[in-house]
Amino acid sequence: MKVIDTTKYFLAGLFITVLFYFSINSQLEKIGAIAPSSEQSDKSNPTFSAGISEAELTRLIAKSPEVHEYYSFDNEGLNIYASPEDKTLNKAECKIYYEEFAVFNRLFKAADIETLKAIYSQKDTSRIDLEHYNGYFSENDYQHVDGSLPLSGIKIALDPGHIGGDMEMAILEGKYVRISKDKGKTVSEFNEGNIALETAQILAKKLIALGAKVMLTRDKKGVSAFNSTYDEWLQNDFETALKTELEADNIDQKQYTFLKTKADKKEIFHDFFKGLEIKERARKINSFHPDLCLIMHYNVDEENYWQRDRVQNLMTSTEQNYSMVFMPGAFLSNELGEVEERIQLLRLLVTNDVVESMKLSSFVAEEFTNTLKVPAISPYSEMGYIKRVSVFTGNPGVFARNLALTRMIHAPVCYGEPLCQDNDKEFQQLLDSNKSRVKDVADAYFNGIIKYFKRQVQ
Numbered sequence: 001m002k003v004i005d006t007t008k009y010f011l012a013g014l015f016i017t018v019l020f021y022f023s024i025n026s027q028l029e030k031i032g033a034i035a036p037s038s039e040q041s042d043k044s045n046p047t048f049s050a051g052i053s054e055a056e057l058t059r060l061i062a063k064s065p066e067v068h069e070y071y072s073f074d075n076e077g078l079n080i081y082a083s084p085e086d087k088t089l090n091k092a093e094c095k096i097y098y099e100e101f102a103v104f105n106r107l108f109k110a111a112d113i114e115t116l117k118a119i120y121s122q123k124d125t126s127r128i129d130l131e132h133y134n135g136y137f138s139e140n141d142y143q144h145v146d147g148s149l150p151l152s153g154i155k156i157a158l159d160p161g162h163i164g165g166d167m168e169m170a171i172l173e174g175k176y177v178r179i180s181k182d183k184g185k186t187v188s189e190f191n192e193g194n195i196a197l198e199t200a201q202i203l204a205k206k207l208i209a210l211g212a213k214v215m216l217t218r219d220k221k222g223v224s225a226f227n228s229t230y231d232e233w234l235q236n237d238f239e240t241a242l243k244t245e246l247e248a249d250n251i252d253q254k255q256y257t258f259l260k261t262k263a264d265k266k267e268i269f270h271d272f273f274k275g276l277e278i279k280e281r282a283r284k285i286n287s288f289h290p291d292l293c294l295i296m297h298y299n300v301d302e303e304n305y306w307q308r309d310r311v312q313n314l315m316t317s318t319e320q321n322y323s324m325v326f327m328p329g330a331f332l333s334n335e336l337g338e339v340e341e342r343i344q345l346l347r348l349l350v351t352n353d354v355v356e357s358m359k360l361s362s363f364v365a366e367e368f369t370n371t372l373k374v375p376a377i378s379p380y381s382e383m384g385y386i387k388r389v390s391v392f393t394g395n396p397g398v399f400a401r402n403l404a405l406t407r408m409i410h411a412p413v414c415y416g417e418p419l420c421q422d423n424d425k426e427f428q429q430l431l432d433s434n435k436s437r438v439k440d441v442a443d444a445y446f447n448g449i450i451k452y453f454k455r456q457v458q
């Protein structure tokens with residue numbers, strides 16, 4: 001067993017206190033209660049005035065040290081390089097001057113990824129016309145109307161993970177729990193997609209009651225973010241999507257031929273559909289311009305998951321239970337080869353998304369332990385995804401991880417994994433038709449969001 005370093009926890013606590021102070025200010029500014037502080041308009045230090053040091057920010061965004069070879073700060077601004085070689089040659093593919101940071105902050109919130117790509121490549125290392133971009137935001141899509149309810153004018157996106165529906169679909173997705181106590185004679189089962197949706201729907205009601213505007217990426221069991229079932233998509237949209245992706249160079253001729261002629265339904269789902277559907281979720285969320293986004297999943301114990309019976313898809317329950325939350329960051333060296341990926345790295349360096357995601361995620365993680373009584377996973381966990389691809393933030397249960405959705409969503413993001421569905425007790429409670437455990441999880445998210453917005457609710 002590892003000895004807990006108390007200094008680390010003290011520093012983490014101190015860090016949270018500092019964040020707490022900045023959080024209050026930034027939220028008050030957001031609702032127009034106070035003017036932005038002079039610190040935030042300090043052009044010589046535009047990013048790091050938002051409650052995080054440069055050292056801490058760069059620690060959180062990079063899992064591999066090579067990530068730092070894709071950017072540099074100098075006295076004029078931030079340089080992004082297409083490769084580490086380009087950095088040694090001092091050949092930036094894009095430069096954002098400090099006086100442009102505010103514009104890029106708004107651009108990341110207002111523009112879609114295609115527009116951002118066009119601006120990024122046209123800009124190169126030249127200065128943009130600030131006047132032009134001020135006009136660009138005149139539609140004030142993200143200006144809030146004030147209201148009397150605690151969350152009036154706040155926009156919240158909820159993304160319930162997976163697709164769910166019947167067990168056949170859940171087994172195709174690989175997202176289900178199926179347990180038998182008598183060797184398969186009687187089976188108890190449910191699927192993650194369905195309980196994630198139920199949780200999001202309960203949470204949505206609670207948030208709407210407080211005045212928030214809420215968007216769900218999908219709102220019917222078995223219906224994906226494309227607003228159709230997977231079977232309907234195969235029937236109506238698969239062929240067109242294949243051609244589009246081939247033309248956009250997102251798949252090559254070999255993949256195209258395989259998917260078109262050989263792949264079965266399950267292979268098409270995992271090799272092609274899933275990635276497109278996640279992009280659709282990100283597109284929906286970004287065009288909603290949310291103030292925050294929750295990605296809602298339920299976990300299974302990693303070891304247990306791989307021991308599923310291949311014939312009957314049965315698993316045994318486990319004593320393990322833990323919670324965790326992911327936020328943007330933790331890029332790996334091989335995750336910056338595409339322009340779009342470097343634009344997402346740029347986002348973490350010029351916007352407040354890292355700081356805000358960390359605040360939101362920390363409050364939610366705290367509620368997973370307080371409200372749900374599920375302990376946060378240890379930062380020393382040997383589990384593959386914690387060890388290899390995540391960066392511990394210092395806040396219990398909160399890790400930076402470069403998942404498709406933590407990367408593609410332009411807002412503060414909290415990707416929640418509140419408990420293990422295959423835990424003995426959780427499994428029994430989740431099966432119960434009174435839905436009390438799902439309601440508990442919705443409450444935990446709700447309490448975390450309220451803490452984030454620092455509002456008193458009766």
Ligand SMILES: [Zn+2]
Pocket residue numbers: 161162175192297298
């Ligand atoms: Zn999941």
